[in-house]
Amino acid sequence: MSDTKMIEEDKQAVYSGDHCLSCTSCMANCPVMAASLEYRGPKLVAPAHGRMHFSQDDxxxxxxxxxxxxxxxxxxxxxxxxxxxxxxxRGEYYRHHPHSKRDDMLAHGERMAKLVSAIPFGSTFANLGTKVGGALGVLSAMGIAGQRSMPSYASKTFYRQFKDIKQPKSDKKVLFYPGCSINYNEPHIGIAFVKVMNHNGYEVLVDEGMNCCGSPLVVTGYLDEAKEHADNNVSRILKWKEQGIPVVVCCTSCSLMLRAEYAELFGEQRMEDAAENIYDAFEFLEELMSKGELKTDFKRVDKKLIYHVPCHLKTQGIGTPAVSVLKQVPGVEVELADAGCCGISGNYGFKKEKYDISMKIGEKLFERIKESTADDVICDCPTCRMQIKHGTQTDPCHPIEILEEAYR
Ligand code: SF4
Ligand code: SF4
Structure with missing residues (x-):
């Protein structure tokens, strides 16, 4: 028997189905249920089915x-x-049933990105390959929605660019976790974060030994692999915690996985302990602001912004810290889109058979953005940004980019 200390049983997510009152509130709030008659909905699927302990084939x-x-x-x-x-x-089912090639590819984005970044001109060839593959229908034949563009790889990863940054030494340090998206696809967001923290007197560290948070693995049913990622990341986060160095994250799905989903899925006490050392980037900056420690030497940025709050940020229960901070910048106006889920949910909207559901869920948000008079759309989640770009032909950015502009 493992000697891993577990969270008390009555607090473990795996047993929470027993508290279901059959009120149907979850069903009324499920965006997939509203968009598709094929989904029976959360109440019947999770608490009801989960409690009946059906056999693996059922x-x-x-x-x-x-x-x-x-x-x-x-x-x-x-x-x-x-x-x-x-x-x-879902994870239990896939312990006994094979995955499709498509799901294997969507779940293992980090594996592919590592290969691409290890080869000279790998990003150029890979980006060309996905464009040609898309045009020839290869991706569609695999089960990827043909209407989507796959995210492009950056020519130089965030970790490589980070090595060239000359930072001021400081006793105040944070560990930045870029996640796969910022490391391989949008390193400029990580660079903006480093500049913002340096401006506030912090030295930024990175830990290349941390790996993908595991979110794409969890949603695709690779639970055992996700546990390996959790074990590695949690050990490293705990080491940083021992040194008093907080781990700060710019992607809201990564931060949710590190601070909540590991403990919910796997029930280990050390996962809850590690979670105490995880901060969303703007949550950290908002805390500095409340202590009077945030630099306020902003230049004027005359921009009206519309902000889509990602579902995975709402779930963290920390409000909208990006709004509180950006409102301090002279000239910035922020309105909330307040139009529900964007519909993409990580790799969900990339699946051919889920594309229409994903776009139907996003309709309200797309309309809201199209009707808005805002200059720019901001959002902290990379896949939400992709969905908004796809549904509105705008080019959303991360709120940290606006703050970095205000400090320039
Ligand atoms: S799981 Fe759904 S039906 Fe059950 S108590 Fe929660 S909201 Fe109500
Ligand atoms: S996670 Fe989202 S899609 Fe899944 S049951 Fe809950 S509300 Fe519905």
Whole structure:
């Protein structure tokens, strides 16, 4: 028997289905249920099915429709970790059934990105390959939505660019976790974060031994691999915690995974301990602001912004710290899109059979953005930004880019 200390049983997400009151609040708030008649909905799938302990072959087919957006968890008055129960059941199913090649590819973005970044001109060839593959219908034949563009690889990863930054030495340090998206696809966001922290007197460290948070693995049913990622990342986060160095994250799905989903999925006490050392970037900056320690030597930025709050930020229960901070910048106006889930949910909207559902969910947000008079769209989640770009032909940026501009 393992000597790993577990969270007390009555606090573990895996047993939370027993608290279900059948109120249907989760169903009323599930965006997939509203967009598709094929999904039976969170109440029937997670707490009801999960509690019956059916055999491994007695799979609830419609479970495949859950996007892990976590709107149900937020709506539940009884603390049922509905989405986590779904992910645990999905993971259990795939312990005994094969994955498709498409799902293998979507789940293992980090594996592919590492290969691409290790080869000279790898990003150029890979970007060309996905464009040609898309045009020839190869990706569509694999089960990827042909309407989507796959994210492009940057020519130089964030970790490589980070090595060239000359930072001021400081006793105040943070560990920046870029996640796969910033490291391989959008390193400029990580660079903007480093500049903002340096401006505030912090030295930024990185830990290249941390790996993908595991979110794409969890949603695609690779639970055992996700546990390996969690074990490695948690050990490293705890080491930083021992040294008093907080781990700060710019991607809201990564931060949710590190600070909440590991403990919910796997129930280990050390995962909850590590979670105490994880901060969303703007949560950290807002805390500096409340202590009077945030630099306010902003230049004027005359911009009206519309902000889409990612579902995975809402689930963290920390409000909208980017709004509080950006409102301090002279000339900046921020309005909330307040139009629900964008619909993409990580790799969900890239699946051919989920594309229409994903776009239907996003309709309200797309309309809201198209009607807005804002100059720019801001959002902290990389896949939400992709969905907004796809549905509105705008070019959303991360809120940290606006703050970095204000400090220039
Ligand atoms: S996680 Fe999202 S899609 Fe899945 S059941 Fe909950 S609300 Fe519905
Ligand atoms: S919202 Fe919670 S208590 Fe209500 S039906 Fe859904 S899981 Fe059960």
């Amino acid at each position: 799979y609830e087919d419609s479970l495949d429709f859950c996007s892990n957006c976590k709107s149900c968890d937020r709506a539940c008055p009884s603390g049922v970790a509905v989405s986590t129960l779904n992910m645990l059941m």
